[in-house]
Amino acid sequence: MKIHILTLFPSFFEGPFSCGIVGRAREKGLVEIRTVNIRDFTSDPYRSVDDYPFGGGSGMVMKVEPIWRAVESVRDGKELVILLTPQGRTFTQKLARELSQCEHLVIICGRYKGVDERVTSFVDMELSIGDYVLSGGEPAAVVLVDAVVRLLPGAVGDKDSVDTDSFERNLLEAPLYTRPREFMGMKVPEILLSGNHEEIRKWRMKESLKRTLERRPDLLEHAELTEEEKKILEKLKEEKDGPHSCI
Ligand code: 9D3
Numbered sequence: 001m002k003i004h005i006l007t008l009f010p011s012f013f014e015g016p017f018s019c020g021i022v023g024r025a026r027e028k029g030l031v032e033i034r035t036v037n038i039r040d041f042t043s044d045p046y047r048s049v050d051d052y053p054f055g056g057g058s059g060m061v062m063k064v065e066p067i068w069r070a071v072e073s074v075r076d077g078k079e080l081v082i083l084l085t086p087q088g089r090t091f092t093q094k095l096a097r098e099l100s101q102c103e104h105l106v107i108i109c110g111r112y113k114g115v116d117e118r119v120t121s122f123v124d125m126e127l128s129i130g131d132y133v134l135s136g137g138e139p140a141a142v143v144l145v146d147a148v149v150r151l152l153p154g155a156v157g158d159k160d161s162v163d164t165d166s167f168e169r170n171l172l173e174a175p176l177y178t179r180p181r182e183f184m185g186m187k188v189p190e191i192l193l194s195g196n197h198e199e200i201r202k203w204r205m206k207e208s209l210k211r212t213l214e215r216r217p218d219l220l221e222h223a224e225l226t227e228e229e230k231k232i233l234e235k236l237k238e239e240k241d242g243p244h245s246c247i
Pocket of ligand 1: 059084085086109110111112113114127128129130131132133134135136137138140
């Protein structure tokens, strides 16, 4: 996969893309990530990338021509052009999976108040990473690239840990423990020390469903549960709003 990131702050990405799974995926040649400085595509002596908004108002707007030229400079006919904007559709694990099938992603990071509306005429997709205000598209690009690159075959050592990731199944995971067996009086659940793999599997399934029901009931609407999971969930729901809560 090839990824181009169009930005006014190429150095923003030096750390995040050299470390961890993304850094290793680059070293292995699974992905080629390049930053493109939008300022290199200005044509005036001041190299201006922004200007005042027509119609007035506070703040500056990113100009359309430098962004257009920067996109043109990386086109290969296979690109999917993404604009990161708080007004885009929300990025999800499902979309990460779809984007991981693309040959070439071109990601435009906005700054200031936003980009000239005409940029949307040459982008394929507008994405947000969630309902909070960032100061630019760069941190969102780091999130998007991380979520996509770790799905590339060979990026994560243990394939299983990708498949069973909580959002791949719309379920939160069961609690995890490692040594020591006791910490400040808090003991690791006996079942996990028992060596009984079938009982451990059932315990994890129940804890996973319990957590999801308590913390993210919205996820359960999209979860595809096995018959075994459905039975456990029904029991958990009964326990939750059973006879005790009927007033
Ligand atoms: C709050 C009103 N605006 C600021 C004057 C709009 C605005 C424009 C640009 C708010 C933030 C930004 C910069 N953010 C992004 O470019 C961005 C973003 C985000 O802020 N939240 C979640 N996802 C994304 S993707 C790009």
